[in-house]
């Protein structure tokens with residue numbers, strides 16, 4: 438199988454690396470220049486060669502499979518089954534993997550989701566925190582609140598760091614998603630330039646975690662965003678982030 442490669446895609450005056458693939462060309466040899474006409478208020482991923490899937494077009498069967506595989510991952514992580522059972526399940530899983538591997542989706546495939554308030558949000562379909570087709574994602578579904586977004590997620594031992602607690606890297610990942618999403622819906626999509634996380638209290642597993650991101654202020658393409666996680670009403674982690682919006686037009 439050919440590995441996906443990176444291409445450089447031009448966003449106005451800025452070069453941002455966008456993902457395309459699979460391809461056999463050298464990632465940095467090929468330079469794709471896109472139309473830099475001003476975009477109304479947010480970039481259309483299709484202008485950068487990225488396909489967009491509507492979230493409600495994802496088949497129920499795939500959603501069910503994603504949930505089932507997520508449960509399988511949890512079961513594998515915690516199993517104490519005997520070796521014969523493990524060998525049998527291993528063989529079955531490998532056969533199933535061969536059956537379902539139809540070839541990779543194009544890297545960078547986006548999904549458009551409509552939040553409860555009607556706000557449309559674009560993200561990558563396999564986003565590790567919120568991607569609807571990614572069984573490795575918790576997943577975190579964020580909804581629009583005043584000034585940003587908020588959602589609740591409960592994490593199992595698959596996300597364990599210290600005993601009974603969420604891994605610090607995953608806490609940062611949840612916060613990164615929240616601040617990125619807040620910035621995206623309040624202004625326009627961008628990339629995280631800076632993320633500072635303060636771990637205030639232990640973040641427990643098997644407990645609903647309320648994850649929030651809110652835009653504090655904007656300055657040209659810079660969007661300053663705060664984020665925090667609450668468990669049982671107590672803040673366990675907070676973040677200050679700087680997002681840089683994808684330029685909308687030349688200049």
Ligand SMILES: CCCCCCCCCCCC(=O)SCCNC(=O)CCNC(=O)[C@H](O)C(C)(C)COP(=O)(O)OP(=O)(O)OC[C@H]1O[C@@H](n2cnc3c(N)ncnc32)[C@H](O)[C@@H]1OP(=O)(O)O
Nearest residue numbers: 451480481482613617626627628629630631657658659681
């Ligand atoms: C199609 C839809 C896709 C939509 C895509 C949506 C994806 C959402 C992803 C979720 C969040 C992530 O995980 S993002 C993944 C993690 N982050 C990354 O990989 C980003 C890697 N870094 C970069 O690519 C770049 O450094 C950027 C894009 C962040 C900034 O580069 P740039 O675009 O060239 O910006 P540049 O002109 O240099 O700077 C603009 C302004 O920001 C300031 N600035 C820039 N970086 C920093 C910084 N680290 N700390 C302080 N300030 C900074 C500059 O001083 C300047 O201020 P002034 O002169 O205006 O005062």
